[in-house]
Amino acid sequence: MKYLALIYAAAEEEPQPNTPEFNEMMAGYQTASETYVNDDVFVAGQALQPVETATSIRIRDGKAILTDGPFAETKEQLGGFYVFECDTLDDAIKYAKMIPTAKYGTVEVRPIMTFD
Amino acid sequence: MTTAPDAVHTAIEYTLRQDRGRLISALTAVIGDFEMAEGCLQDATIAALKDWPKNGIPKSRRGWLLQVARRRALDRFRRAKDFSEKSTQIMVLEQAEIDAPADNHDIPDHRLRLIFTCCHPALDTKTHVALTLRTLGGLTTDEIARAFLDKPATMGQRLARARAKISKSRIGFEIPDGAELQDRMGSVLAVIYLIFNEGYATTKGVRPIRVDLCDEAIFLARLMCDLSPETPEIEGLLALILLTHSRRAARYHEGVYTPLDQQDRSLWDQRRISEGQTVLERALKRGQIGPYQLQASIAALHCEAKSSQVTDWAQVAALYRLLAQIEPSAIVTLNLAVAVSYGEGVQQALDLLDPLADRLTDYQPYHAARADMLRRMGRGPEAIAAYGRALAITQTQGEVAFLQNRIAEISNQPKKRPSA
Structure with a gap:
């Protein structure tokens, strides 16, 4: 079964580039991604551009309304994701725990629906 | 041979109360899906309501229910669109059909796996309690709703949502291994203790002590002792519950709360005290002290004292100080202060x-x-x-x-x- 791990963090809590914390985080992502590939659970994973680049779209009465910004103005914003192939939620949680952002942000794990 | 509907109802109710956890766990183990296991047992119950009045109550009621539930599962799998993906389960169920006659008593016991699923950290605490009482304790949804002063419909929704989450997100049906086991065991024991405390020191309402919840907690703690023997903290929890519960009859006098120092100690249940002491001694001999064993040791000191005046308060305080080191909390300090x-x-x-x-x-x-x-x-x-x-x-x-x-x-x- 596939699980989506959504990675959320507040911008001000993220390590800034060219700091030891930032380098540690990036190394953490590399280690995590390598583990996912080695354990054969990696399906996909990407980081997103900052939330300022987001555009939200709603179609109402046939007309597309574009909003400059994210869907929800919350403190923690979506910053990236992984898709894992795992047998159980417990396994997916085990891999999600390795995501460095979980240490200061939030990782939400959701099973991906299959239509049969 | 026909049987009166009342007798059938009683027989089904009794069987489900006794064996619900065992049946659900055995079904989940072969079906691989907790929600579907619940559904199939429900189907089997309905089938029993029709069949037993006509053909009599079977010799092994739980064997009958298990077999019918397995057949229902097999039907569901054969009808499913993703038939080929279910071939393993179908094979296992077909084999079970050949192996197991209806009067088979020997149902595999997977209740330990089941309780870890019910108390999984991906579910919230109130759900742990409700699901554990429903699935392993065998209380009905209405009884659980009453115990927590919830509407039956609200409690029903909570349980349905939890079963759906377990099934859809595939929460594991397994005993956690390695480093995780201790943590997960901790949450199972916390759920049992929470059930006991809600019964013993209920926070709301008219009835001061809910014996039904206390009895459920004792049942679950005993069950855990059986399922995971020689685990000192489980024994510690059982001892703590037994020793605390032994004072039940003295805790209220004509409906008025009576503090420990004024309780009529002749009302304390000596049978429970001696069982609690035995279980505690067994736990302490294993030489791995923990919070439940410490609290049980404190409860034992109270139970052994003839009055509040002759209680070994220095020893009680020493045990609370030790507890505060292992598990510091404001509540432990409060209890320490009382001993001091x-x-x-x-x-x-x-x-x-x-x-x-x-x-x-x-x-x-x-x-x-x-x-x-x-x-x-x-x-x-x-x-x-x-x-x-x-x-x-x-x-x-x-x-x-x-x-x-x-x-x-x-x-x-x-x-x-x-x-x-």
Whole structure:
């Protein structure tokens, strides 16, 4: 079964580039991604551009309304994701725990629906 | 042979109460899906309601229910669109059909796996409690709703949502391994203790003690002892519950809460005390101390004392100090303070309480304990104020009556008269 791990963090809590914390985080992502590939659970994973680049779209009465910004103005914003192939939620949680952002942000794990 | 519908109802109800956890766990193990296991057992129950009045109550009722539930699962799998993906389960179920005659008593016991699923950290605590009571304790949804003063429909939704989440997100049906086991065992034991406390010191309502919940907690703690033998903290929890529960009959007198130092100790249940002591001794011999064993040891000291005056308060305080080291919390310090107030001095106890004021401002026992200490020091007006604060946040009638009595006693005293 596939699980989506959504990675959320507040911008001000993220390590800034060219700091030891930032380098540690990036190394953490590399280690995590390598583990996912080695354990054969990696399906996909990407980081997103900052939330300022987001555009939200709603179609109402046939007309597309574009909003400059994210869907929800919350403190923690979506910053990236992984898709894992795992047998159980417990396994997916085990891999999600390795995501460095979980240490200061939030990782939400959701099973991906299959239509049969 | 026909059987009266009433007898059938009673037989089904009794079987499900006794064996529900065993049946669900055995079904989940072969089906691989907890929600579907629930559904198939439900189908089997309905089938029994039709079949048993006509053909008589079978010799092995749980064997009958298991077999019919397995057949229902097989039907569902064969009809499913993703038929080929279910071939393993279909094979297992077909084999089970060949192997197991309807009167088979030997149902594999997977209840330990099931309780870890019910208390999985991806579900919230109230759901752990409800799901454990429903699935392993065999209480009905209505009974659980009543116990927690919830509407049956709300409780039903909570349980349905939890089963759907377990199934859709595939929460594991397994005993956690390695480092995780201790944590996960901790949450299972916490759920059982929570059920007991909700029964023993219920926070709301008229009935001071909900014996049904206490009995469920004892059942579950015993079950855990059987399923995971030689685990000292499980034994510690069982001992703690038995020893605490032994004082049940003395805890309320004519509906009014009675504190430990005024309880009629002849009402304490000696059978439970001796069982609790035996279980505790067995746990302590294993040489791995933990919070439940410490709390059980404290409860045992109370149970062994003929009165509050001859209680080994120094030992009680020492055990609370040890507990505070392992699991520091404001509540442990509060309990330590009470022991200190009897063993070392009321002023020393108040000194321990003062720093807790902010953290425990909404915690009734804090104000009640403080009020009692002030009363014993003869500081009447302060004691009345503290009793008043406790009274303002008390929701059970028996404790309201006790606190009102205390306030009246102090108010009627002609002059300050320090005691204890």
